[in-house]
Structure formats: structure tokens, C-alpha cells
Amino acid sequence: MSDQLTPILDCRVVVERGAFKLDVEVSVEQAEIVALVGPNGAGKTTLLEAILGWLPLTEGEILLDGRVLEGPGENKSVQTHEREIGMVFQDGLLFPHLNVMRNIEFGTGKSLENVNRLLTALEISDLVDRYPKELSTGQRQRVALARTLATAPKLVLLDEPLGSLDVTGRAVARKLIGNVLRKTGAGALVVTHDPADAFALADRILVLENGRVTQYGSPDQIRTRPATKWVAELVGWNFFEANGTGSLARLSNGTEIATAHSGLDGPVVVTINPTAVALYREQPAGSPRNSWHCRVESIEFVADVARVSLVGPFDLSADVTRAAVAELGIDTGSAVWASLKATEVGIQPLDG
């Protein structure tokens, strides 16, 4: 997918398990962190296990730094321990019978310098004599990362590395992990269920839904152009399925939304950025075509932003400033008018 550089990981993974089929193309550049997000059961862990060689491919191929690990014409796939791919598990999975130092040394060829650097970078130098059961969740997670990075893998897979941490721990650990990962120069593929992790940590985000990639792009692209309902919800966007005719998108209940597009024909997906929705106490003068009378269902404050959930002809979220809420004098149950410029309505073809 890159023009000049060979990606560290370049693969197409097809795994069939009963009715479930995973069919994914992924590439990860050198020193790049790719976040893998998606609903439960989308196949995120399956993808990691296939890349690691724990699950055989039904079809496809895996190239790591130009070397074929598995693929058509290869009569034998490279075994997990010879893949130069590291994995950090959700619960760390430290070996309980070995202390921290022996865990970290387990996979190294005695490159102590590297180990010492990692101990310092991950702030675990004081823990080397402890056993896994004597560590906190966060400490365990960092030791697990050190253990994997100590083997200097070309690619690191991380399965919910922050999943078991509390909110404060998360932010700190996220920064630490991001810094350390970037310094190693290895590619990283991080599974996470928290969009905050994905947006803060990743260079690119890969969205996996029901075994398929539904979107793969920079955090900005994902944020501004969510491709599916799940992604839109993930980033807080409004998302509707509609039927397009000319420049109009008609929802199933008959409500029409005007767009700046033309020549619409058939099923489409309408996406509306909540910040593009404007709220008025009275029906706006000049009456823009997209204005609807709604009732405030709830108001949620996040920092200076108020997320207003509206019930009207259809459910809609609007993000306005705290000041605007005060100015409008709205509260739960208030009647408001929501309006939206046609140019702010995103249209995407409905994914088959």
C-alpha cells in the first residue's frame, strides 16, 4: 500500500471457522502503530493468532519484511517461534514460575543492554526479583511488553494491552507504551476496544467488522469520514441508512434530508457530524430545508462540550458548547429546533 517502503507486515488473511469467515488485508509500515478496532466477535483476536501462526490460513499469504511466512506455493508455513513476531497478551500471560527478570530474559539471546534499557523505559527496574503474582495489573502489563520487546521482534501484536487498567492508569500506560513502541522501530498492531486508545496511540486505524475490513485510515480520516454505523457511533457521529433520490436522502419513516450531492439513486448511508448540528429555541428564520422540531432527551457534558441527544422525526445527536446550552436555556424535556446545512450531510454508498 505504500509506494516506496516495503511494509514490515503485508498480509492477506483468510480464516474460515464454521460459519465465520475472516478475510482481511493489512499492511503495517516500519515504526508504525496500527490500531485494530471493531465490535466483539469481529475477528480481531483471530487475526492476531493467524498472523502469529497459531491458526492456519485457509487462504492468503503473510509477508514479514519481505519474507514469506505463509502463502500459496509455500509448502510449509514458518512456525510461530521462527516468525520474529512478538505478542503481548491481554492479561500479560507472564510465566508464573519465573520472576520478572527471568520472564524478560526468556526470549532473549542475553542482550542485557537492551533489557536494561527496557527496564528503565518501562519503569520496572525495581521489580526484577518479584514474581508475577506480586505485581499489579499495570506492572504485569509493562513486564509483558518488556518481555516481548526484549526479543527485538520486527512486529509486535498487542491484544488489549490497556484493557484491564483503570482510566488514570490507562492514560499513563498509553503514553509509555506509545513512546517505547516508537523507539524500537518495530511495527505494531494493537487491538483495542477503546476509541480513545486508538486515536491517541495509532498512526492508522483498521476497523474490522464481521470478519472484514470496513475502514482503514488515519485517525483523522476515521473521525471525519466514518464509513459504517459502528465507526460513526464509535466517534460519536449520527448515522442513518436512507434511500437516495437526486439530492435527497429519504429515511425509512419518510423524513427527507437535503444534501449537497446530486444524482443519488438507491440505498445510501447518511452521516452527520454532531458538531454540524445547530440548535435554536425558535424555528430558524429563512427556514433552512434541514430543520426539525425535537425534544431534548438528555444532555451530557464532556469538558466544554455538551452532547445533546434529541428525539424528533429521527434520533439525532448534537455537540454544542456549554455556553450555548446556557444561552438557549434548554434542559431535558425542552423543545428545540435542530438545523443542518445540506453541505454538512455526508453520503456514502451502503456497503454490501
Place this chain on the structure above:
Amino acid sequence: MRLLLVTATVLTSVVLNGCGSGSHALRVFVASSLTEVAQHLAEEYETRYPNTDVELNIAGSGALVMQMQEGAEADVVILASNSHMDQLRELGLVLGPKGIAQNSLAVIVSPQLAESINSVDDLRHRDLQIAVCVKSSPCGALAFAYASSVGLNLASATRESNVKAVLAKVERDEVDVGIVYMSDVRSSRAQLGHLETAGADQYSTSYPLAVTADSKNKRKAQDFAALFTDEVGQSTLTRFGFQLP
């Protein structure tokens, strides 16, 4: 649950009553060397007295003595040595034992080696696996006495619990040599070698028969005992290689 209880009760009563054959059966404890004779005469008895079953308990004499000491119920006891019977008599468990047969030792050789071993010298000078009865049994006691008289080392011999086990091991080539009774040589169907020149026939034992002191079937027990001394019994004994007292 109820079904389970009923089943358990039925099973228990069956087990405790010995499947119902109960008190009518005549229980005979027999030394294992007398196996064939006892089976033969039990059948004979059942033909003569159709109302009575004979139950044979066949084991080495030592085991039988132990069972009697621990209170096993028997009507007739036939052992392979007087000393074993004396133990029972001293405990008052049996009434006036009487000798019914004699048996002497025999050195037998496995079918495979039957041709190549001809004398006691061969036994002494070759590395052979020997089987004998445990020292505490009548045939074991005789075997060890015989072995020391001819200078045969039994240190690495395997000691079997009764004479039939020794015979079986020799018959199947599991051991090379066994010391058994003459009667076993007769009853065996295998192509055993028999060292007739070994002088083992000088060592013999007698078989005492006794009715037990607390037998509830003394009449029937006497009838059974009488079988061994009448014509049928004596011809059976001689046919299976026993001598008469």
C-alpha cells in the same frame, strides 16, 4: 432412590446367603495337589447322593490352614502333610485325621529342555531357572530338604504358592525345572521331562483327611471321607499317581 434401595437389599441378601445353595452343600477343603482326585470323587459322591452338592475349596495346604484358623467353615479337610494337619488338631478344629494317600517328589524338566537334561549334575552345573513351592507348604518343605541333600542351590528359584503353579510354569517353558509331586507328573498332559534318577522319590508326604470339629454335616462328611478308602477312591488315587498308605 427406592429402586436403588430395593436392589441393594436384594443383592445383599443374595451375597450373604451364598446364592441359595446354602446349608445343604458339603464344603471340602482340598490341598491343590489332590485337585483331580477331589473333583473326580466329588462327582462320584454327587451321583451317589443326588441331594447334596459338594463345594471344593482348592488351595495350598498352608492357605487352607490359615483359612481354618481365621474361622472358615468346612466339613472335610484334606491336606498334603501331617504337620499342617497337626496345627489344626492342636487348635481342636478337626477330629481324628486319617491318612488316605502318599505322594513323592519328582523333578520335572520343561518340554523344551526335556531331551538335554538327564541328571541332577546337569541341574547343578547349568544356569537354569527353577520353580518350587514356598517353603511353608508341604511340597516346598520336601523340595528344600531334597535339594540340600543333593547339593542343589534353590536361592534363585521362584517360590510358588502351590504345586499346581509350579507345574504350570514348567509345562509352559516359563521355567526350566520344577520340583513337584509324582502325581503331577501323571496328571500333566505336557511333554515333560522327568528326572527319574534324581532320587527325589525318596522324599514323600502323606495326605491326612479329617472331618472338622464343628461340621454341621458330620454324617455326610463321614460318607465323603469313606469314598477315599473304598474301591472307587483307591483306584482313583492310584490312577492319578498317588500311593496308598
Place this chain on the structure above:
Amino acid sequence: MTPQLPRLLRLAAFVAVAVVAAPLFSLLWRIPWSELPRLLSTEVVADALFLSLLTSLAAALVALLIGIPIAFQLSRMSGLPASTLRAVATLPMVLPPVVGGAALLFAFGRKGLLGETLDNAAGLVLPYTPAGVVIANAFVATPFVVLTIESGLRALDPRYELAAAALGASPLRTTLRVVLPMIRSSLVAGAFLAWARALGEFGATITFAGNVPGRTQTLPLAVFVAMEADRDAALAMSLVLVFVSLVVLVSLRDKWWPAR
């Protein structure tokens, strides 16, 4: 805390324990305690005790060597093939030991399928030798190793092996450095159960290895012979066996099957 058991069940348990304990108690009751030192120091007993310790330890070792690979194989199988292999591997546990001894005789006996070849090729004769005792003991003891270690392996999260592989460890290194240390308690339990079973082995031993004092007459065989000759000696030796078995079982506590 724990809900109380129904009275009927508690009564049944009490009776059951009494039924099991009664013979043991009776055995202890009959033991001539003052004679014990003399009885246990005779040559026959000393020989049998020494031989028993030696052969049962060797048998536990052999059982581990045979049982561990079987357990590993089993832990990776499922369905009918697994049930079949498990049934074959644990058959000696439910088979009458005499049958096991007879089967060994047909295999490794002087006239056995393999025994004759072994004798001709290497001059190796197993019956009536201590090595034969070890084989007989290992035969009946191996199922204990297989079952305890298989259940230990099944209780182990397979992702630990994946973690080791992802750290570059070969399957052999993973097995030696990760899997075996992590199922240590199953290994210990399997070894001790195998040893205890081997120490008490009778039927297979006397059938396959015979009863040669000092060579194949282990403690249980000596008890059997002494029961007809010297009852007090038999009781004294029985006491040793009961004591050793109890110590093993009590010290294993709930490690019979690894914790869930």
C-alpha cells in the same frame, strides 16, 4: 457457611468410613508391637523392604518416562481417538493385576513375543529378575501418571505455549521451560501415586517376575508368603505398607487431581 448435609447422608458417610476403617483398625489391633523391631530386622523382611524401595522407585521413574509422552499426546486429542487411547493407556488400572502379569508374560516372558527376541539379541531376561519387577510395577503404575498429568495439561491455559512461541522458544524449549514447570504439582502427584501403587503391587509381579527372595520377592509378596508361615512377620510388613501408603496419600492431600 457451608450448607449442612442431610442427616441421612451424614449417617451414610459415617457408616461408610467405619466400613473402610474397620479392617485397617483390625490389622493394627493384631500387630505384635513389642516384637516389631525383631520382626522387621529379619533377613527376609530387610531384603524385601530394600527390593521394594528400589524397584518401586525405578518403576515410578519408568512410569513417568512412559506416561508423560502419552499424557501430552492425549491432551492434544479429542473425541473417540482420545477416549480410545485413554482407555488403552489406563487399562492396567482397572485390569486385574494378574491379567496384566499374564499379558507381560506373553510379551516379555521367556517364550513371549518380544521376550525371546530380547533374550537372543541382548541376553536380556526379565522374568525372575528385579528388572522384571520394575516392568510389572511400571505397567500398573503408569495410568496414574497419565491421568494426573493429562488433567494437569488440560487445566493449563494453552496461550502460555503461544506466549512462549511468540518469544521465539521452540516447542521443545516451551515444553521443558514452560509447560513442565507449570504442571509441576501434577508431575509430583503422578510420581507419588505411581510410586505408591508400585510399592503395593502384587498380582502382576508374582505372575510375571515370580517370587524369588532377594531378587523379586517384594514386600507384598513377602507378606503373602508369610501369611502362611509367620503371621506376625506378615503383620509387621503390612504395617510398613499401610504406613507408607498413608503418608503418601496424606501428603498429596488434594493434589490427586490438580486444582480447578
